[in-house]
Amino acid sequence: MSRLFKASVSENKELIKNHYLLTLNPLKKIKKPEPGQFFMLSVDKGLDPLLKRPLSIHRLTGGNLQFLYRVVGSGTNILSEKKTGDILELIGPLGKGFPFKKTQKNIILVAGGLGIAPIFALAETLAKIPPPAPPVLLFQGARTEDEVLCIDKLKSIGIDPIISTDNGTLGEKGNIVSVLKKYLTRHSLPVNRYILYACGPEPMLKSLSSLAIKHKLKGYIALEQHMACGLGTCLGCVVNTIDGYKRVCKEGPVFPIEKIVW
C-alpha cells in the first residue's frame, strides 16, 4: 500500500498565537499511525518551499489525522493559512514510533513545548489500554502559561500533568528536566520499574538523557532533523548514535535514550 495520499483540511484552528491544530481528512484509506510516527506534508504546490515538512501525529479522531504545530518559518506559515476544504499531499505514516506495547512498567512522559504533540498521542493510546494499564506520570514544560497545550484533553483521559514554565506563570518556574530530577530524588523512585518517553527541544532532551543515564532510567526519545525524502533514501536526516549515524526518518524518530551521542 502506497503511503502517498491526499487529504482535505477539515479544520486548521489557531489555539494560541502561532500554534495551530490541523485536522485532515484523508481521501483514501491509510495505514494507522503509531504514536511517535510522523507524516511529510506538502504545504504548497510551488517550488518554494520545495520539500515536504515533517509533523508528528498528534491524534486520530474518527479516521481524521490531527497535527499540532508551531509557526516557525515559511512552510509552517503557509500551512497556517490553509482553509477548510484545501487539499494537501502527504506521505506517511513514517518512521518508528514509541515502543510501548509490551511494557509492564510505570510510565514517565516528558514533553517540552511542541513535544506534547507526539507525547499526547502516546498518552491517549496508553489510556486506552485495558486494565491493568500501566500508571502514567506526565511532566510538561513550556515557555509560558499560554503555551502549556492540551491540558483539557489530558484531563479528559485522566492525566494531570506536572507542569513547569520558563517564566513561572504556571506550575514550577524553570525547566521540566530539573522538575523531574527533583521528583526522582524526592520520591526515590525504584527506577527499574519505570520507563521514560520524551519529546522536546534538543537542549531539554540532552539534559534529560544525562539525567536518565545518571539514574539508570531506561527510555525513549523522539528526535528531529532536517529531512528531504522522509523515506530513508537521501541519508540527510542522520543523528549520531553509539552505533554510528542513524536516520531519524527510518530508524527513528524514536531512539533509546542511551544511544544518542550529543
Add this chain to the structure above:
Amino acid sequence: MANKKTADLKVNLGKLKLKNPVMTASGTFGYGDEYSEFIDINKLGAVVVKGLSLKPKEGNPPPRIAETPAGMLNAIGLQNIGIDSFIKKKLPFLRQFKTPVIVNFFGDSIAEYVKTAKKLNAIKGIHALEMNISCPNKQAGWSIFGTDPKVTFKVVSEVRKMTDLTLIVKLSPNVTDIALMARVAEDAGADAVSLINTLTGMAIDIKTKRPKLANITGGLSGPAVKPVAVRMVWECYKSLSIPVIGMGGIISAADAIEFILAGASAVAVGTGNFINPEATVNIIKGIKSFMLSEGIKSIKDLRGSVKC
C-alpha cells in the same frame, strides 16, 4: 485504415538499451527498495543506485541538509553501505525487475576506483557503471578527479580497462569548461557522460551566524540549478559523439523534454523524487503524451533539436 499513433521512447547508452530515457539520479533513490511502494520499478528506464565504495563510508556529521529557494543543499558525504553489502543485501531485490541497474561508484584514489570497477564488473545483475568523479562534499583534494583534466583522463582510462560494461562518467559542474571535461572523458573511453552533479553552495543562518550545514558547504540540487544544467548538457552534446545523460532540477515531463531538446539521450530525476515519490513514472507518462500530441514518433527525433 487505422493509423494507430505510437511513441517510441527507447534509447541506447553504449551497449545498454533502455525502454525509456528516464532514470533515477544517484543518491536520491537509495537502492530502490524504499520507492517500490510508490512506483512500479519495471517502468523506469534505469535505476541508478546511491554511490558505492569498496568499504562502507560514514559520511559527514549532521546537519546535512538545508533547504534553499527552489532547491536544497546537501552534504551527505557519500555515506554508503559498501559494495559487498550492496551485492548481498540490495542487488537481489533490484534483480527481480526488468529494469537495468546502473551502479554509481567512487574511490579515494585511482587505485581504489580501479579495484572497485573490477569488482563490480564481475557481478551479475549490474548493467552499467556510473563513475562519480564529481562529489562536492569530499575532502579537499578529492575534487581533482573531476576538475583536473589530466587526472580525469587517467582515472577514466584506468577504469575503462577494467570493465566491458557501459561506462558512464558523472561530471562536475564546478568547472570553467564542462565540454572540455566531457571530451576528456570521451577520449579516455567513456561510453556516456552524465551531468550535472550538484553545484557547490553555502547557506548561513543569520541569527546564529553559522553555516546551515555542519560541512559548511554542500551541493545544490533541485529546480534552482536547472538552467545551468540545461546549458551544460547543450554544450556537451555539441562537442561529443557519445550520449549525454542530463539531470539537475527535473521534476516534470516538461523539464525532461527541455534536457532532451538540449541534447540529452536520457535524463535522471534526483531531488524530484523527494518532492513527489511518483515523479519518475509521471515524467515517463508526460513525455509519451507530449510526443503523441506533437506527432513525434521517436524520442531520438527530439534529441538536440533545440533551434538555436
